[in-house]
Amino acid sequence: xxxxxxxxxxxxxxxxxxxxxxxxxxxxxxxxxxxxxxxxxxxxxxxxxxxxxxxxxxxxxxxxxxxxxxxxxxxxxxxxxxxxxxxxxxxxxxxxxxxxxxxxxxxxx
Amino acid sequence: xxxxxxxxxxxxxxxxxxxxxxxxxxxxxxxxxxxxxxxxxxxxxxxxxxxxxxxxxxxxxxxxxxxxxxxxxxxxxxxxxxxxxxxxxxxxxxxxxxxxxxxxxxxxxxxxxx
Numbered sequence: 639x640x641x642x643x644x645x646x647x648x649x650x651x652x653x654x655x656x657x658x659x660x661x662x663x664x665x666x667x668x669x670x671x672x673x674x675x676x677x678x679x680x681x682x683x684x685x686x687x688x689x690x691x692x693x694x695x696x697x698x699x700x701x702x703x704x705x706x707x708x709x710x711x712x713x714x715x716x717x718x719x720x721x722x723x724x725x726x727x728x729x730x731x732x733x734x735x736x737x738x739x740x741x742x743x744x745x746x747x
Numbered sequence: 748x749x750x751x752x753x754x755x756x757x758x759x760x761x762x763x764x765x766x767x768x769x770x771x772x773x774x775x776x777x778x779x780x781x782x783x784x785x786x787x788x789x790x791x792x793x794x795x796x797x798x799x800x801x802x803x804x805x806x807x808x809x810x811x812x813x814x815x816x817x818x819x820x821x822x823x824x825x826x827x828x829x830x831x832x833x834x835x836x837x838x839x840x841x842x843x844x845x846x847x848x849x850x851x852x853x854x855x856x857x858x859x860x861x
Contacts, residue, residue, distance in 0.1 A: 670847045672849060674849075674850075676790070680854050680855075681751075681836075681838045681840075681852035681853055681854045681855050682790060682838070682840075682850075682852045683852065684849040684850065684851065684852075687847060687849055689847065725790075729847075731847075732802075734780070734792050734795055734803055735792070735850055736792060737782075737789050737790035737791070737792075738789065739789050740789075
């Protein structure tokens with residue numbers, strides 16, 4: 639399984655943007671970059687995914703480096719409800735999603 | 748928005764007993780998964796299921812575990828003889844057949860083995 643590296647924890651102030659980094663230097667050309675989050679006492683929740691180009695949806699933006707060896711999940715205005723563990727996962731067709739420890743995001747009021 | 752539902756939300760059982768955890772995946776999805784998360788630890792893959800058979804399983808998924816899709820809507824995980832170390836949150840997930848399809852997770856069943 640391809641590996642990702644994320645900081646253990648990050649902190650943000652409410653209503654400020656948050657940039658969550660992920661390194662994946664061994665990514666293959668067909669690996670998709672997925673982001674999930676897990677709120678307390680809930681199952682993982684899909685956030686966003688992409689292959690090469692930057693992606694935007696209603697929850698977040700995903701910025702992918704040109705060499706694809708890193709990516710950044712961007713929450714444009716953090717709210718208290720965004721406090722969660724964020725997982726960056728590489729996945730290829732037919733492969734299973736392997737969760738690492740993720741980044742625990744704390745949002746301060 | 749369609750969602751994956753799991754029942755029960757909490758199951759307490761005695762060591763050695765059999766438990767069945769139930770999941771209703773999203774209706775047009777074709778791939779089904781079970782994951783577990785021991786308290787304070789990471790989410791671990793157990794098994795994936797497609798076309799009425801297991802696609803892949805982890806080393807955690809030993810002979811005590813089995814999965815079944817008994818009808819067109821349910822997907823179950825059975826643990827034949829529970830052990831204390833089976834206590835965890837069990838998450839069901841499903842996805843459609845698109846190559847980059849994300850997983851949709853349920854909110855889990857908390858299994859407590861006493």
